Structures are given as structure tokens and as C-alpha cells.
Amino acid sequence: MLKGTGVTKRFGGLTALNEVDFEVNRGEIVGLIGPNGSGKTTLFNVISGLHKLDHGEISFKGQRISGLPAYKVAAKGIGRTFQIVRPLMDLTLLENVATAVLYGRDGIKDIQPARDKAAQILAFVGLGKQSGKLPGELALEDRKRLEVARALGSAPEIILLDEVFAGLNPREITGAIDLTFRMRDEFGVTIFMIEHVMKAIMETCCRVMVLHHAVKIAEGTPEEVANHPDVIHAYLGVGNAGN
Numbered sequence: 001m002l003k004g005t006g007v008t009k010r011f012g013g014l015t016a017l018n019e020v021d022f023e024v025n026r027g028e029i030v031g032l033i034g035p036n037g038s039g040k041t042t043l044f045n046v047i048s049g050l051h052k053l054d055h056g057e058i059s060f061k062g063q064r065i066s067g068l069p070a071y072k073v074a075a076k077g078i079g080r081t082f083q084i085v086r087p088l089m090d091l092t093l094l095e096n097v098a099t100a101v102l103y104g105r106d107g108i109k110d111i112q113p114a115r116d117k118a119a120q121i122l123a124f125v126g127l128g129k130q131s132g133k134l135p136g137e138l139a140l141e142d143r144k145r146l147e148v149a150r151a152l153g154s155a156p157e158i159i160l161l162d163e164v165f166a167g168l169n170p171r172e173i174t175g176a177i178d179l180t181f182r183m184r185d186e187f188g189v190t191i192f193m194i195e196h197v198m199k200a201i202m203e204t205c206c207r208v209m210v211l212h213h214a215v216k217i218a219e220g221t222p223e224e225v226a227n228h229p230d231v232i233h234a235y236l237g238v239g240n241a242g243n
Contacts (some may be wrong), residue, residue, distance in 0.1 A: 001026045001190055002047070002078075002158055004054035006077070009039075009046055018214040019056070024158065028190045031205035033198075035235050038211040040194045041083060042161045044083065048080050049073035060158075074097060077105060078157030081147040083163045083194075089134040093146055094118050095129040111112025118153060125149045126187070141172045152187060153213040159183065161193040164201060165200045173200060182203050198236075202226070210235065 002024040009017040016040045024030045032040050045051040049059055051068035058066040065073050087096050097118035101108050122131050125145040130138070135146060142234050144164050151159050165176050177200055183189045195201050201208055202220055208225040210218040212234040218225050225231055 001057075002060050002192065004043075004047070004058045007043065007046060007053060007054035007058060008052050009042055009051060015210075015214050017046070020211070020214075020216050022209055022216070024190060024192050026157075027184065027188075028167070028206055029180065029193065029204050031174050031201040031208040032192065032194045032211065033196070033201060033208060033225075033235065034211035039214045040211055041162060043077055043211070044080060044162055044192075044194065047073070048078060048160060074154060074156075075105065077155075077157035078153040078160065079158070080153050080160035081151050081162050081164055083166070084098075085135075085143050085147045087143070087146055089135055089148065092132050092134060093122060093127055093138075093149075096135065096146065096150045097153045100150045101155075104154035106155045111224075118149075121149045121152050123180070124152070126175075137234050140167050140177075144168070144176070145179070147222075148183070152189070156189060158190040158192060159210065161191060161195075163194055163196065165197040168197075172221060176200070177203055198226075 004020060004022045007017050020043065034040055044066055049068050053066050057064060059083055060078060067078060088099065094115060095151060098114040101114040101117045108117060111127040119131060122128050125148055127142060127145055127149060134142060139147065148164060165173055168176060180191060184191055205222055208222050210231050211227055215235060217230045218228045
């Protein structure tokens with residue numbers, strides 16, 4: 001469904017991604033892990049069109065998307081969240097999601113149908129009773145859920161989730177794991193997720209890819225990756241291996 005070959009991105013003299021190959025199949029939940037600065041968010045940025053590649057190619061459903069602007073990538077069915085959530089602060093939750101719906105792939109152009117769809121999505125992520133609030137009134141967990149709701153509003157086929165579990169407590173992480181599975185099973189959305197919370201990676205992902213210093217150093221099942229010597233050395237640490 002989503003494939004990258006030889007993906008390379010440089011910022012001046014810094015190589016942020018170096019000849020990275022990846023693929024995500026329809027219906028999968030694939031994890032992307034690695035130390036800070038390893039190139040994870042840069043990979044999402046080049047997939048979603050925020051940055052242009054220096055070398056390589058990215059395709060979606062067999063069509064090249066590398067080089068397209070972000071709005072055209074989104075229109076093809078690739079949604080994303082951001083590590084630092086940036087909702088429209090002067091709009092209510094309902095208006096935030098309705099805006100995504102109006103610019104989404106469902107072809108909804110009238111405000112009332114967009115508001116109706118937004119209300120359904122907010123109920124799905126657990127924010128239905130807070131739809132009239134402003135984003136600044138939300139706790140961190142709910143701001144993360146709003147970010148997911150905005151991404152779902154554009155009717156994507158695949159969502160790039162950038163650390164939606166970060167900063168959550170164990171109870172909130174369990175709820176976010178459940179939401180991740182429901183997005184795939186009820187919305188039919190394929191998921192490619194960056195995460196540092198290993199509980200989330202181990203419990204949700206069928207496959208995990210690891211970046212370190214801009215290079216892919218491992219890929220496999222969560223168990224295989226958690227016990228890979230290069231991953232242990234670069235990221236997990238000996239004390240956490242296999243835990």
C-alpha cells in the first residue's frame with residue numbers, strides 16, 4: 001500500500017534519512033521506533049509531502065507520491081497526526097473536525113453534513129460529550145484524541161501516527177491502544193506509527209521497523225526487534241531486552 005525505496009533526505013550537511021527502504025501493507029499496524037534524532041519524524045514528513053526527497057522514491061497504491069505537495073498527498077488518502085498537537089485553538093472540537101471533513105476525501109462540501117460527520121468521529125474517539133469545548137480546555141489525553149479525530153475527518157486510507165501515546169499514563173495508554181485497533185477494524189484504516197512507549201508497540205504492531213542515525217537497522221515482529229542485538233545496543237538497552 002505504501003512503499004519507499006532508497007529514501008534519502010539531507011538538511012545541509014546532515015543526512016536525516018540514508019537509503020531507507022520500507023513498506024506498509026493494507027490493514028497492518030506497523031511501528032517505527034528508534035532514538036531521538038534517528039529520522040522517524042523526517043520519514044513521516046517526506047511521506048506526507050512536508051519535505052522533498054533528495055533521493056529515492058515513495059509510492060502509494062502503486063503511484064509515485066514523492067515530490068507532491070502535502071495537500072495532494074492528503075487528497076490521495078494519507079492522513080497524519082503531529083507529535084506536537086496544533087488544533088485550531090479558536091474553534092470548538094466539532095468545528096476543528098468539521099474543517100477536516102470539508103477538506104477531506106468524502107466530498108462533503110456543506111457545513112451541516114460536515115458537522116454531522118464530525119460529531120460521529122468525535123463520538124468514536126470518546127470526545128462526543130466535549131464537542132462544544134475549545135481545544136485549550138482539554139487534558140493531554142483528549143488533545144491527542146482530537147488530533148486523531150482531525151486526521152480521521154479527512155477520510156484517509158492510511159494514517160501516520162506520530163507519538164500519540166507520549167505523555168499518557170498507563171490507563172490512558174490502554175485506552176489509546178484500544179482506539180488504535182478500532183481505527184483499523186471499524187474505520188478500515190491502515191496505521192504506520194512512531195512510538196517510544198514500548199507497551200504500545202508490543203501490543204499493537206504486527207511489524208516494527210527501527211531507525212538509528214538515519215539508517216534502518218532492523219525490521220521484524222515486535223519480539224524479533226526487541227531481542228535484536230543492534231536494537232538493544234542502540235535503543236532499548238540491555239536491561240530492557242526482551243522485557
